[in-house]
Amino acid sequence: MTDLIQSLVDGVALGSLYALAALGIGLVFGVMRLINFAYGEVITAAAYTLLLTKDLNVGLRILLAVAVAVALSLVMEFVFRPLRVATPATMLITTFAVSFLLQNVAVLWFGTQGESIGFLSDLNRAFEIGGIRIRWITLVSILVGGAFLAAIAYLLDRTDIGLQMRAAASDFTTARLLGVRATRVIIFAFILSGVLAAVVAMMLAVQRPLATPTFGFFVVIPALVGVVVGGLDRLLSATIGGFVIGFATVMLSDLLPSQSRVFLNSVLFGLVIVVLLVKPNGLFLRGAATAERL
Amino acid sequence: MIRRFRFLALFAALALIAAACGGDDSSDTTAAPSATTTTAAPATTTTAGGSTDTTAAPTDTTPIIIGAAVDLSQNMAPFNTPANRAAEIMVERINDAGGVLGGRPLELRTLDATVEPDVVKATAIDLIDQGAEILMVTCDFDFAFPAIQEAIQANILTVAPCIGTDAMGPNNLGEEGRIAFSFGDQAQDEGAVLAEFARDQGWETAVVVKNNLLIYFQDVVDAFAVRFEEAGGTVVATEEFTGFDGTIGSVVTAVANEEKDVIAISSGFDDLPAFVFGLRALGDDTPIVCSWACDGTFWYQEGEPLNEFYYNTKVSLFGDDPNQDVQDFLAELTARGGPPATAAWLGGAQAVQAIAEAIEATGGTDAAAMAAYLEGFDNKSLIMGEVTLNADNHTVFGRPHRIMQVTDSMPAFLELRTATSPADIR
Incomplete structure (x- = not known):
């Protein structure tokens, strides 16, 4: 029983991380229909910022990591802007290209070996309740994931910019005709996703403290899968999808016999295929794709 | 149109930034990509002692080209860059001493093969076309394979400085693979030496942590488990994961919950510090033994003193290696391009040394003859110690490993240890 609860705790930990990444991906998809494969590189940029600022105090490091992630997000928005009217396939391939370009820039600048980030490592310690180890991280x-989800939900429901984001997400062309400043809305979504990328980088840096060119890449892949599994058309469903993928990864890992864990990804993605065959619009969406995507 | 121009301009700018900022030649981790470098002494007529004799009869001073199709810019660059630098130094030393075959200099011609299969293959072909008579390849069998294939087809000796599996040679490549060797330490030997060390410490029970990302990682811990139990210990649990699959956190808690005297792991990249420091963060101070994969301190977490951590390696990088020749070589290597992050470099020096001896012994670069000579290495004394190869084992075994002990995040040489034999895991 203790082992099962421990697995649940570990699953929640990984799920929370993927959920945050899924939230950042879902925000941009909502307003622009863009699945940003290069989101992992925004996370990586924030991680390298934490690495390069290791001599500064924690508060300043956090601020700089957020600033760099937001700045890179804005650069991406600038790059992707001409693609707003392009086909989804064109947009996706472009984000692939940007992702690989940025990964190679990181290889050239920092090499492939990696370097320890050294960020809030105390949060990786655990406290124990009834034999269950729970890491502070x-x-x-x-808490951070919940707070961001709540804040973004409030922003979308109760603020002017949120209303405009929802309008742009619903019908970009009509929203523009009605006076919504679409570019401003999209820029705002990219800024928020940049902030979330920095948060993901910080959470990850505590648990996996080596900054490498693929630091964010291996988080974004399962998060992207989670977004699709949960349901691309709603931010909440996409976020829950991210959580579910992380949670399922750990639970499956514990359920599989040790010598079969090499097949973990095969089993996981097999389940993903089954889910998408049964619920092609996503696990947490009802019926056909909805018009409103936020 | 303006938008399109802006888009293209930004990409061009990013590409230029990448090109401008890359290629710090002095670093082991960021070598200049796709550059051809050549290291050879001037082709003069020299005596065996190295002094120039202008009155001697003319001899063949044509350089013997050793092609190096190795990754200098991607995943394997941290290993291959210092190995190649050490190979260059060894080529210079041999040439300074008169070269081979009575005065022929060696020439190391290097091309960055990256790890992209098409580039690896094209680079190997290019070097062979340029006259390479021996081919050195990247330190990972899968990444090196396209180059190995080309060398085998061209019937030239192919040597890896530090592939750690037994994949090189006829057991894996068939009879044609008899001309393929690695001067890395065999994983079965590393696992065996760690297990024998662990048993000698009196550790009775072990948890084995297996990273399925690389065959090398798997083979080391499989060898540890086999030899640990052969030596009377008990493996109480095996925890498996595949690098980057995100489950390292649950592996850490599972290992922490086991009763054990020692933990054996062979891993790298992001998951290694996540495991080691994650375990310590949970208050688990059980001794950990690791293979050469754990060499170097670049992955240590600052502010988290690492203790009760042991690993085997090729040589100590920390000024306390028991072999003075190694220390001198390391000093020269460091002077030329900064300190290497791991001991991978030694394989490059040792490979060139062995190649030169094989050329001398066989009177040329005939691949089959050189292979037969190398298969006869029985405790052959090279710069890193005694090396053994044979018809079944084309990756080095039986070498004295340096056992390193990490105290307060500072590795120090503890002892020299040779495995009684490689563990049988196949």
Whole structure:
């Protein structure tokens, strides 16, 4: 029983991390229909910022990591702007290209070996309740993830910019005709996703402290899968999808016999295929794709 | 149109930034890509002692080209860059001493093969076309394979400085693979030496942590488990994961929950510090033994003193290696391009040394003859110690490993240890 609860705790920890990444991806998809494969490189940029500022105090490091992630997000928005009227396939391939370009820039600048980030490592310690070890970073991930989701939900429901984002997400052309400043809305979505990328980088840096050119890449892949599994058309469903992928990864890892864990990804993605065959619009969406995507 | 121009301009700018900022030649981790470098002494007529004799009869001073199709810019660059630098130094030393075959200099001609299969293959072909008579390849069998294939087809000796699996040679490549060798330490030997060390510490029970990302990682811990139990210990649990699959956190908690005397792991990249420091963060101070994969301190977490951590390696990088020749070589290597991050470099020096001896012994670069000579290495004394190869084992075994002990995040040489034999895991 203790082992099962421990697995649940570990699953929640990974799920929270993927959920945050899924939230950042879902925000941009909502307003622009763009699946940003290069989101992982925004996370990587924030991680390298934490690495390069390791001599500064924590507060300043956090601020700089957020600033760099937001700046890179804005550069991406600038690059992707001409693609707003392009086909989804064109947009996706472009984000692939940007992703690989930025990864190679990181290889040239920093090499492939990696370097320890050294960021809030105390949060990786655990406290124990009834034989269950809970890392502080798990709690922080849940709290931060929940807080961001709540704040973004409030922003979308109760603020002018949120209303405009929803309008742009619903029908970009009509929203523009009605006076919504679409570019401003999209820029705002990219800024928010940049902030989230920095948060993901910080959570990850505590648990996996080596900055490498693929630091964010291996988080974004499962998060992207989670977004699709959960349902691309709603931010909440996409976020929950991200959580589910992380949670399922850990649970499957524990359920599989040790010698079969090499097949973990095969089993996981097999399940993903089954889910998408049964619920092609996503696990947490009802019926056909909805018009409103936020 | 303006938008399109802006888009293209930004991409061009990013590409230029990447090109402008890359290629710090002095670093082991960021070598200049796709550059051809050549290291050879001037082709003069020299005596065996190295002094120039202008009155001697003319001899063949044509350089013997050793092609190096190795990754200097991607995943394997941290290993291959210092190995190649060490190979260059060894080529210079041999040439300074008169070259081979009575005065022929060696020439190391290097091309960055990256790890992209098409580039690896094209680079190997290019070097062979340029006259390479021996081919050195990247330190990972899968990445090196396209180059190995080309060398085999061209019937030239192919040597890896530090592939750690037993994939080189006829057991894996068939009879044609008899001309393929690696001067890395065999994983079965590393696992065996760690297990024998662990048992000698009196550790009775072990948890084995297996990263399925690389065959090398798998083979080391499989060898540890086999030899640990052969030596009377008990493996109480095996925890498996595949690098980057995101489950390292749950592996850490599973290992922490086991009763054990020692933990054996062979891993790298992001998951290594996540495991080691994650385990310590949970208050688990059980001794950890690791293979050469754990060499170097670049992955240590600042502010988190690492203790009770042991690993085997080729040589100590920390000024306390028991072999003075190694220390001198390391000093020269460091003076030329900064300190290497791991001991991978030694394989490059050792490979060139072995190649030169094989050329001398066989009177040329005939691949089959050189292979037969190398298969006869039985405790052959090279710069890193005694090396053994044979018809079944084309990757080095039986070498004295340096056991390193990490105290307060500072590795120090603890002892020299040779495995009684490689563990049988096949």
